[in-house]
Amino acid sequence: MALFGLVGKTVCLLWQLWLMFGPSFHKMRAAISRVRSLCLDYGTESGFPDVMDLLPAFFRYIGAALPENYTILPYLFPRAIMQPGMRHSIDRLIKRALLSLKWFAEWLDGFKAIVSFIRDRATDISQQLTKDGFPAVADLVKAAKLRPFINWRWGTLKHDVAQVKRFHKSLSQTLRLDSFRKRCKDPVIIRRITKVFSNNEW
Numbered sequence: 686m687a688l689f690g691l692v693g694k695t696v697c698l699l700w701q702l703w704l705m706f707g708p709s710f711h712k713m714r715a716a717i718s719r720v721r722s723l724c725l726d727y728g729t730e731s732g733f734p735d736v737m738d739l740l741p742a743f744f745r746y747i748g749a750a751l752p753e754n755y756t757i758l759p760y761l762f763p764r765a766i767m768q769p770g771m772r773h774s775i776d777r778l779i780k781r782a783l784l785s786l787k788w789f790a791e792w793l794d795g796f797k798a799i800v801s802f803i804r805d806r807a808t809d810i811s812q813q814l815t816k817d818g819f820p821a822v823a824d825l826v827k828a829a830k831l832r833p834f835i836n837w838r839w840g841t842l843k844h845d846v847a848q849v850k851r852f853h854k855s856l857s858q859t860l861r862l863d864s865f866r867k868r869c870k871d872p873v874i875i876r877r878i879t880k881v882f883s884n885n886e887w
Contacts, residue, residue, distance in 0.1 A: 691732045692739070695761065699743045710744055710752050717761065722768040727777055734767045735760065776839045795887060798877035799853070800834050800845050810860065819859045825852035857882035 699713075706716035717740065725731050738758040744751050783789045803810065807827055814823035829848045832841045862882070866875050881887050 689729070691729050691736060694729055695733065695736050695739055696743060696746065698733070699739065699761075700747070703743075703747070703749075708749060710740070710750070710755055713740060714755075718763055720762050720765045723762065723765050724768045724770055726770055726773040731767060731769075734762055734765045737761065779839045792887060795877055795881035795884075796846070796849070797834050798874050799849060799881060800831050802874055802878055803829060803849075804831050804833070806865065809865070813861065813864060814859060817859065817861065819855075822852060822855045822859050826856065 702716065703713060706712050723733050725733060738761045740761060741751060741755055741757060783793075803826060807829070811823040811827040814820070814826065829852070831845050831848055834841065834845065860882075862875055862879055866872060
């Protein structure tokens with residue numbers, strides 16, 4: 686079973702609840718029916734309050750005993766509503782506001798390319814800079830502690846911008862990207878970085 690979709694994550698949640706409130710079906714039903722709100726982000730889990738009643742199927746899945754008189758409800762959490770996490774709500778507002786700016790999407794694409802490139806090639810970049818006579822820039826790149834940018838959050842963006850800001854201008858003037866074109870697994874990322882380095886407004 687793929688556990689990354691809504692149904693799979695619901696099964697994972699039910700497993701945790703079963704360990705806490707089980708093992709009987711009626712105890713599980715009683716506990717779940719008392720849930721009034723679910724504090725969630727805006728990802729896949731945001732569908733928990735509206736998910737179908739998977740409790741009987743879950744009991745069959747784990748091989749637990751089902752009572753003869755069990756019922757299937759319209760929803761797994763019949764009384765629960767979504768309660769968005771405050772940080773996720775604020776983050777969502779900031780993201781929408783930034784994406785409404787004409788320049789931001791292109792800027793973000795270039796910034797993600799830089800972060801990804803440096804995270805993957807920090808050692809190679811530092812060695813290249815040191816070899817070319819720029820040890821100070823090499824030290825700045827090597828000391829950067831960049832966070833992964835798979836699913837961006839405002840805190841991640843703010844942190845990474847502060848790190849890249851320390852060496853971006855020096856790096857754009859000293860790093861020879863041609864030496865990485867053949868070695869890089871994704872040649873597109875080199876083109877994106879070249880575009881950023883040649884853009885004074887960026």
